[in-house]
Amino acid sequence: MTHPLVAALEDAFQEVRNRNLTLGERLKYVADCVRIKGPGFAAAVDAFVNRLEAAQAGGTAPMVGDVMPDFCMPSHEGRLVTLQSLLEQGP
Structure with missing residues (x-):
């Protein structure tokens, strides 16, 4: 049985x-x-959000319209894929 909060x-x-x-x-x-x-978890959520904000998480991420540099990362199947290979397949 799934917990209601989950x-x-x-x-x-x-x-x-x-x-x-x-x-x-x-x-x-x-x-x-x-x-x-889950109000009992509110303090933990707030602490996590504060840590993300303090670290300026995402602050150096490309903005909408910026050209992305090529990168390589694992797919959901565990295979390495590059941005270039994904773009070649289409949007």
């Missing part, structure tokens, strides 16, 4: 995944869900 968070993840939001907006949505559905 089910609520899964629903929140599905909701933000299907919406056109920035990563920050998605994280805020999920964090707000935790604060509402």
Whole structure:
């Protein structure tokens, strides 16, 4: 049986995944869900958000419209893929 908070968070993840939001907006949505559905975890969520903000997480990320440098990372299957190879397949 799934814990109600876990089910609520899964629903929140599905909701933000299907919406056109920035990563920050998605994280805020999920964090707000935790604060509402699991108030006992609110302090932990707030501490985590504060750490991300203090570290300026994402501050050096490319802006919308910037050209991305080529990179290589593992796929969900564990194979290495490059940005270039993905772009060759289309958007």
